Amino acid sequence: MQSLNLEGSPVAGKLQTLAFAMMGIGVALTAMAVVMGGMQHFYAVWTLGFSYVLGITITMMFFSGLQFLVRAGWSTSVRRISELYSGYVPIIILGFIPVILGLFSGELFPWSNPETWSANGLKLAEHQIHVVHTKHAFLNNTFFLARIGLYVCVWVLFYLYIIKGSIAQDNSTDYSTTKRNYKIAAPFLIFYALTITFAGFDLLMSLSPTWFSTMFGVYYFAGNWVSALSMIAIVVVMLHKAGHLKGFVTVEHFHDIGKLMFAFTVFWAYIAFCQYMLIWYSNIPEETEFFIHRTHGGWEILAWTSLVLHFVVPFFVLIRQDFKRKGNVLVIAGIIILIANFLDLCWVVLPVFNPHFSMNGSEFGPALLLFGGLLFTFVAQARKTNIVAVNDPYLQESIELVS
Amino acid sequence: MNSAVSASLSADSTQSKALHDAFNDEPLREPLVLGKPTLHDVTRKVLDIIESKPNIKFLAALSVTLMMALWGGVCIAYTIAEGVGVWGLNSPVFWGWDITNFVFWIGIGHAGTLISAILFLFRQKWRTAINRSAEAMTIFAVVCALTFVLMHTGRQWLFHWLLPYPNQMNMWVNFRSPLMWDVFAVNTYGTVSLLFWFTGLVPDFATARNFVKSKIASKIYSIFSLGWTGSARHWHTYEMAYMIFAGISTPLVLSVHTVVSFDFATSVIPGWHTTIFPPYFVAGAIFSGFAMVMTLLIIAREILGLKDYITLKHLDNMNKIILATGMMVGYAYAMEFFIAWYSGNTYERFVFINRATGDYAWSYWIMISCNVISPQVYWFKKLRRNVPLMFIISIFVNIGMWFERFTIISTSLHHDYLPSSWGYYSPTWVEISIFIGSFGIFLTLFLLFAKFVPMLAIAEIKSVLPGSQPKHHHHDEQH
Numbered sequence: 001m002q003s004l005n006l007e008g009s010p011v012a013g014k015l016q017t018l019a020f021a022m023m024g025i026g027v028a029l030t031a032m033a034v035v036m037g038g039m040q041h042f043y044a045v046w047t048l049g050f051s052y053v054l055g056i057t058i059t060m061m062f063f064s065g066l067q068f069l070v071r072a073g074w075s076t077s078v079r080r081i082s083e084l085y086s087g088y089v090p091i092i093i094l095g096f097i098p099v100i101l102g103l104f105s106g107e108l109f110p111w112s113n114p115e116t117w118s119a120n121g122l123k124l125a126e127h128q129i130h131v132v133h134t135k136h137a138f139l140n141n142t143f144f145l146a147r148i149g150l151y152v153c154v155w156v157l158f159y160l161y162i163i164k165g166s167i168a169q170d171n172s173t174d175y176s177t178t179k180r181n182y183k184i185a186a187p188f189l190i191f192y193a194l195t196i197t198f199a200g201f202d203l204l205m206s207l208s209p210t211w212f213s214t215m216f217g218v219y220y221f222a223g224n225w226v227s228a229l230s231m232i233a234i235v236v237v238m239l240h241k242a243g244h245l246k247g248f249v250t251v252e253h254f255h256d257i258g259k260l261m262f263a264f265t266v267f268w269a270y271i272a273f274c275q276y277m278l279i280w281y282s283n284i285p286e287e288t289e290f291f292i293h294r295t296h297g298g299w300e301i302l303a304w305t306s307l308v309l310h311f312v313v314p315f316f317v318l319i320r321q322d323f324k325r326k327g328n329v330l331v332i333a334g335i336i337i338l339i340a341n342f343l344d345l346c347w348v349v350l351p352v353f354n355p356h357f358s359m360n361g362s363e364f365g366p367a368l369l370l371f372g373g374l375l376f377t378f379v380a381q382a383r384k385t386n387i388v389a390v391n392d393p394y395l396q397e398s399i400e401l402v403s
Numbered sequence: 404m405n406s407a408v409s410a411s412l413s414a415d416s417t418q419s420k421a422l423h424d425a426f427n428d429e430p431l432r433e434p435l436v437l438g439k440p441t442l443h444d445v446t447r448k449v450l451d452i453i454e455s456k457p458n459i460k461f462l463a464a465l466s467v468t469l470m471m472a473l474w475g476g477v478c479i480a481y482t483i484a485e486g487v488g489v490w491g492l493n494s495p496v497f498w499g500w501d502i503t504n505f506v507f508w509i510g511i512g513h514a515g516t517l518i519s520a521i522l523f524l525f526r527q528k529w530r531t532a533i534n535r536s537a538e539a540m541t542i543f544a545v546v547c548a549l550t551f552v553l554m555h556t557g558r559q560w561l562f563h564w565l566l567p568y569p570n571q572m573n574m575w576v577n578f579r580s581p582l583m584w585d586v587f588a589v590n591t592y593g594t595v596s597l598l599f600w601f602t603g604l605v606p607d608f609a610t611a612r613n614f615v616k617s618k619i620a621s622k623i624y625s626i627f628s629l630g631w632t633g634s635a636r637h638w639h640t641y642e643m644a645y646m647i648f649a650g651i652s653t654p655l656v657l658s659v660h661t662v663v664s665f666d667f668a669t670s671v672i673p674g675w676h677t678t679i680f681p682p683y684f685v686a687g688a689i690f691s692g693f694a695m696v697m698t699l700l701i702i703a704r705e706i707l708g709l710k711d712y713i714t715l716k717h718l719d720n721m722n723k724i725i726l727a728t729g730m731m732v733g734y735a736y737a738m739e740f741f742i743a744w745y746s747g748n749t750y751e752r753f754v755f756i757n758r759a760t761g762d763y764a765w766s767y768w769i770m771i772s773c774n775v776i777s778p779q780v781y782w783f784k785k786l787r788r789n790v791p792l793m794f795i796i797s798i799f800v801n802i803g804m805w806f807e808r809f810t811i812i813s814t815s816l817h818h819d820y821l822p823s824s825w826g827y828y829s830p831t832w833v834e835i836s837i838f839i840g841s842f843g844i845f846l847t848l849f850l851l852f853a854k855f856v857p858m859l860a861i862a863e864i865k866s867v868l869p870g871s872q873p874k875h876h877h878h879d880e881q882h
Contacts, residue, residue: 131747138744213742214679215681281669
């Protein structure tokens with residue numbers, strides 16, 4: 001069968017250049033983080049950028065697995081895009097290494113040595129140290145490493161089975177891999193839900209070790225999911241413009257992805273609002289501390305940008321039917337959402353290390369580096385793999401989609 | 404079309420042959436209506452239910468449910484006359500069966516809006532067979548729920564004080580209270596659901612108007628059909644309106660149970676104050692709502708002979724949703740438990756240990772077994788299509804979701820911070836009777852609905868008959 005990959009495509013070259021540029025700037029900014037802020041600052045911004053790109057990458061697998069689970073017809077022509085991004089899974093998990101180094105240095109996670117940890121004058125108070133000690137059964141180095149090992153195993157298996165299985169279908173004449181995916185998608189999605197929740201707890205929530213929120217896993221998921229949808233939208237529009245998806249993808253698909261982006265920006269806002277509102281309203285000291293810290297000392301600027309860019313702007317752009325059918329608008333909305341989600345994570349992570357707002361650009365370093373890696377992997381994968389699941393039983397239904 | 408596509412998709416290619424072999428020649432999408440009825444068959448099937456004389460079974464069922472409702476009414480009157488002291492509420496438990504039942508009924512309604520609005524926006528065409536009755540249940544469930552909050556207020560004759568209106572005393576409701584938000588949320592929900600349901604009914608009322616033999620019935624249906632002629636212009640406006648209603652109803656599905664969850668979660672009571680409550684309550688509501696739709700539709704399709712319309716495919720899909728939402732609820736239970744420990748807060752830890760092992764442990768484990776364990780049978784397709792089994796599971800889920808609310812309310816309240824304010828709550832016969840009465844109201848309304856209103860969306864079902872949608876050739880186009 002004729003292959004349908006991006007070998008020799010000019011748009012792939014452009015994407016690759018963009019990826020290299022991002023990685024280059026990323027390396028420079030990361031170096032700047034080390035030089036100007038020291039190792040603690042580096043660990044902090046690495047954890048920030050890593051949580052951001054890791055969440056998007058893992059959630060790409062969620063997208064693909066979900067389509068198998070629900071036997072989605074509409075999405076078949078765009079599903080492969082998420083699977084090509086997923087090719088980054090075996091690489092991004094290496095990003096845990098600096099996090100682990102940070103853990104052992106004792107500078108990153110306040111719970112790893114609560115008595116001596118400090119950052120820019122911030123310290124744990126006596127009663128906080130006491131609370132952290134009561135959590136020792138969960139927050140200790142060994143268990144932390146074990147959990148990371150578990151996540152990595154789950155994600156790699158998810159990749160090897162679901163994603164590889166979907167790609168293998170392209171050159172197979174029986175439907176065994178697709179049928180297997182129908183069977184195993186649901187268990188994998190359950191593992192996804194649990195691992196992404198606890199990864200969110202471990203990487204982000206445990207940075208403020210006395211704070212807790214049952215919603216936090218959902219909050220991390222919501223941001224990842226809407227970012228993953230945006231990434232899919234951006235690349236689908238670009239490839240469609242370059243003519244690579246002709247005959248497979250139409251504005252109907254733009255419209256459907258746009259609807260999901262719209263729905264889940266609202267979902268993100270819903271989750272973020274509920275988490276904030278319930279804690280604000282109850283005003284219990286050990287919980288409000290988290291938000292008080294993040295709405296004072298200049299950090300409120302990130303709370304506002306988050307509100308505006310992660311909700312208000314995408315909401316009013318994507319609510320319009322005609323806008324969801326315009327590729328350029330989707331790309332712009334997607335970029336805004338991606339930036340907003342990053343700033344939102346900045347708002348979660350950075351105030352842990354500084355009582356006052358301070359950002360000098362180095363915060364973007366690891367995120368750009370890893371994000372560039374994601375794009376680069378996408379291009380590399382797309383050069384040797386079909387960019388459409390050409391042999392999927394529901395492909396015809398997707399081609400005929402009327403949104 | 405791209406050459407690779409046509410290569411892989413042309414009907415006589417080896418790929419296509421392999422596709423048939425792999426899926427045993429089963430179509431990729433099961434038909435939504437079995438038995439290949441004509442358009443007229445569909446109309447007749449639905450209208451025959453309305454036109455047939457009520458048989459003895461129907462009248463017997465109706466009298467039983469009416470008796471239940473009446474008995475509930477008597478107990479409501481007794482409560483109003485004597486005050487809520489006739490209930491088992493006492494310090495420290497001041498929310499008991501009343502609030503449990505309120506949340507239970509509000510939850511039941513959610514499947515209706517999910518099916519009618521969210522599944523519509525997701526273009527899930529299988530919703531057509533079940534949306535009408537699910538929406539009806541929404542409205543009836545809201546009626547039941549309102550009964551309980553109204554009773555709970557104590558001085559029911561001052562219920563209008565719940566509404567913010569200009570008055571001589573210059574007294575305003577407390578807008579900061581989540582209980583107040585409930586008033587707005589539930590009323591909005593009830594109103595929009597009613598309008599949405601009615602909008603969907605207009606074309607079918609017109610069909611009934613045209614086809615029923617009784618002159619009086621035709622006149623009545625004529626009034627409700629608002630002069631519908633079925634012209635292209637009418638359909639265009641109708642579809643626009645339907646779409647807008649679906650768009651408005653979707654956030655309502657989230658908002659109503661979110662606000663209900665705020666009643667608990669804005670408090671500082673351990674076990675109630677937890678941030679996952681809003682999405683967790685919404686998932687639980689959809690879970691319980693689907694279970695109730697399941698219970699009633701299994702009975703309806705047996706008695707009214709609707710098996711070609713409410714097919715095993717529909718039941719299978721609903722069971723999948725029950726399994727998925729059941730696991731979301733299970734996720735929330737697990738998160739609450741974990742974070743209660745992780746918080747390091749002694750009181751949080753106590754409440755959750757007490758939930759699982761204390762005075763109300765029986766209630767907690769009923770909740771876990773019914774909500775988390777029992778739906779696990781749906782992992783198997785055979786069991787998802789086993790009608791007697793799903794009937795039993797749907798009732799289990801209803802029971803489990805009732806106990807979920809009871810567990811949340813009682814366990815958090817009955818042990819206050821000081822052991823001197825510990826107690827144990829159990830309901831009196833009055834509370835139990837009012838709950839039975841609410842089932843009476845709900846079922847009476849449902850029976851009347853099934854008798855007098857087109858129970859399936861006639862026009863929508865016609866649109867999912869095989870061949871009614873323009874399509875390209877299909878591998879599976881064999882019907």
